[in-house]
Amino acid sequence: MFDWITNLVEHTGYAGIALLMLAENVFPPIPSELIMPLAGFAAERGQFSIAGVVLAGTVGSVLGALFWYYLGRWMGLRRLRGWAERRGRWLTISPDEVDRSKAWFDRHAGMAVFIGRLVPAVRTLISVPAGIARMPLGWFLLYSTVGTGVWTALLAGAGYVLGSQYELVQGWLNPVSNVVAAGLVLIYVYRVTTFGRRGAP
16 A cells, blocks of 8 residues: 555656545545545655645645545434434434433534544544534634644644654554544444433433
8 A cells, every 4th residue: 555655656646645644534444544644754754845835735625524424414303313212322322312412512513523533543434424414614714724733734834844754643643543443433332231221210
């Protein structure tokens, strides 16, 4: 994958960076922790401008986030409540919890999206509840773009500063991503196994 990403960035420039970051949001196994530091390293070598790298990465990532946002809008609150009534255990959420989650998201929507876009393994999925809650598109784009811009700037900047050692960024962030992903899996398993007992007197 490393050689493929390198060749694509070298031959397609900013468009390739944007395309990779879009794909990273739709197909999470393609890691931004490798794409953006590599692009930052290319900027350090003079192939690109660092501002152009950050802009391309941000645009591609936000476009990918829009896919999940509109999936959430299509799903909608009514459909999600229906699924919770029929398959609540496997969704790990009851209709009442759907309503409480919606109320919580309504209160913290902007900050939830902004912070979510900075957390590995969460940054892609945070767009779904934004769509379900029908967060206004303009506000979603604003918070998502700001959060994404910070994330891509940090990664590209690390690659720019580290130069040929830019892969160290992935080495540091991969364990964090794995821990977050493992934590999400454990939380899911816990919620499935305790589904009938939650909320019981």
